[in-house]
Amino acid sequence: MLIDIGVNLTARAFDDDREAVIARAQEAGVEAMVVTGTDVSHSQGAAALAADHPGMLFATAGVHPHHASDYSESALNALAELAEREGVVAIGECGLDFNRDYSPRADQEKCFEAQLELAVALKLPVFLHQRDAHQRFVSILSRYRAGLVDAVAHCFTGGPEEVAAYLDMDLHIGVTGWLCDERRGQALREAVVAVPNERLMLETDAPYLLPRDLPEPPKSRRNEPMYLPHVCRAAAQRRAQSEQDLAIATTGTARRFFRLPRVDPVS
DSSP states (O other), rough: EEEEEEEEETTTGGGTTHHHHHHHHHHHHEEEEEEOOOHHHHHHHHHHHHSSSTTEEEEEEEOOOOGGGGHHHHHHHHHHHTTTSSTTTEEEEEETTTOOOOOOOOHHHHHHHHHHHHHHHTOEEEEEEEEEEHHHHHHHHHHHHGGGGGEEETOOOOOHHHHHHEEEEEEEEEGGGOOOOTTHHHHHHHHHSSSOOOEEEEEOOOTTTOTOSSSSTTTTTTOGGGHHHHHHHHHHHTOOOHHHHHHHHHHHHHHHHHTTOOOOOOO
């Protein structure tokens, strides 16, 4: 049984068959999923899904750097309110994205720091995003790390140097189907072998990052959490572990990290 620590179930790509997607994930052996909050609206949607599927779905509450220009005091208050709800288990997705720069970098940094402060105050783990901003990301995060109960570099795509820096900061590492991309995934394939079992977690980031080496990829190219076993298999092969051992390790790590209760899912 596996836990998908990052799935964008509130995305419009799932509007027509969201419940079927959840059912297919369960059938594939995914016992729980953490639904990512990327702005206030999607965080509210993620919390609602978690409330509707106790024990199976959990949620994060945050503002992605792409939406940092929309950050305000009222948005932060809304996240704080959501974080008090049952099933909301982390602050984020938050961080820096200097690759696309959809929001000005100054706005990204302000929004990032505000959410780190919130996570410290609420004693919740933080769900982190970083792309092409490693040095500035580390500089900001290092100022808050001692006060954070836990932090995960979600959808990690970097190489050995970056993973070493994050492990030195006592971060967890989340890996996706990027590992299966022969064009872009080589650095990650090198880095994933250095992550200890107790620091590694698995995710799909669905509907994004469909593994490129699926035997029968969907025509829609939409990723789903039912493909998480494929990510686990790829990571296990790279790490010279059995798939079962890695599944057990990453599931245990995810449950500890997010403080997930062991509740029988309601069908």
